Amino acid sequence: MKKIILLLFSHGAVLGIGFALGVFFLPILTAESAPDAAVLEQEVQQADYSAQLTRDLRGSDALHWGEGTISVSPERIAHQGELAPGPDYMVYLTKDFVEHEDEFEPVKQDAVRIGAVKSFDGFLLDVPDGVDVEGYTTVVVWCETFGEFITAAKYR
Numbered sequence: 800m801k802k803i804i805l806l807l808f809s810h811g812a813v814l815g816i817g818f819a820l821g822v823f824f825l826p827i828l829t830a831e832s833a834p835d836a837a838v839l840e841q842e843v844q845q846a847d848y849s850a851q852l853t854r855d856l857r858g859s860d861a862l863h864w865g866e867g868t869i870s871v872s873p874e875r876i877a878h879q880g881e882l883a884p885g886p887d888y889m890v891y892l893t894k895d896f897v898e899h900e901d902e903f904e905p906v907k908q909d910a911v912r913i914g915a916v917k918s919f920d921g922f923l924l925d926v927p928d929g930v931d932v933e934g935y936t937t938v939v940v941w942c943e944t945f946g947e948f949i950t951a952a953k954y955r
Contacts (some may be wrong), residue, residue, distance in 0.1 A: 804939060807809065816951045823846075831897075832918060834877075834918075834921060834923045836921075838881075838923065839878075839921055839923060840923075842848070842870060842872070842875055842877035843868065843870045843877055844921060845872055846870035846871055846872045846875075846877065847871060847872050847873065847896075847932070847953035848865065848870065848871040848872075848932075848955050849868055849869070849870045849871070849939070849954065850868070850869050850871075850952035850953055850954040851866075851867075851868060851869075851870065851948075851952060852866050852867050852868070852869055852878070852880060852940075852950045852951075852952045853866060853950075853952075854866055854950075856896045856898040856899070856948075856950060857899045858878050858897075858898050858899035858900055858902075858903075858948035858949075859948070859950055860896075862883055862885075863883055863942070863947050863948060863949050863950075864876075864882070864883045864887070864949065864950060865880065865881070865883070865940055865949055865950030866880050866881055866884040866950075867879050867880010867881060867921070868880060869938050869945050869952045869954065871932050871938065871954045871955075872932070873926060873931070873932055873933075874925065874926055875923060875924065875925055875926060876890060876913055876923075876926060876938060877921075877922070877923050877924075878921055878923075878925045879920060879921050880920075880921065881920055881921075882916065882919045882920075882940060882949060882950070883919070883949065884919045885942050885944075885947075885949070886918035886942065886944045886945075887915070887942060887943040887944040888915065888940055888941070888942055888943075888947045888949060889912055889913075889914070889915055889916070889939050889940070889941050889942075889943050890912075890913040890914055890915075890916060890922075890924055890939070890940055890941075891903075891907070891910040891911065891912050891913065891937060891938075891939045891941055892910060892911045892913060892930070892932065892935035892937065892938060893906055893909070893910045893935060893936070893937045893939055893951075894906070894909065894910075894934070894935055894936060894937075895936060895937065895954040896936060896937045896951065897937065897939060897948075897951055898940070898945060898947060898948070898951055899948055900948040903941060903948055903951075904946070905941060907941075910939065911927075911930050911935065913926060913930070915929075917938065933955075935951055936954065936955050937951055937952065937954065938951060938954060939951040939952040
């Protein structure tokens with residue numbers, strides 16, 4: 800009986816570790832390549848606004864962070880830098896700066912969703928038709944799957 804309990808525990812632990820590693824590595828393995836650096840640089844030069852993503856936000860931690868420059872124009876949002884890898888990242892615009900999930904969740908219904916992040920070393924997203932970036936102040940990167948705040952930057 801003791802041997803069966805030990806086997807169940809050890810196999811359960813290995814299964815749990817394997818699942819956790821899969822959740823961590825799958826987004827890295829399936830990530831798209833970042834846009835060409837020259838394309839990102841051109842978008843940055845044409846942007847109306849620019850802001851810095853930093854790791855020192857209240858909602859960021861060792862697994863949920865972003866750094867680099869976020870650039871916003873009426874047509875596109877460009878990121879030059881890095882994001883912690885993870886599943887199902889979405890970019891939102893909010894009217895007020897938020898730096899933690901407890902600040903983002905109450906305003907999420909009023910935020911505008913820009914699109915999905917498919918690469919972790921820079922991205923370029925088209926602003927959807929009808930979205931006026933002048934009506935917002937902050938870019939937020941959010942993990943939909945786990946309801947986790949990743950990073951944010953106030954661009955105006």
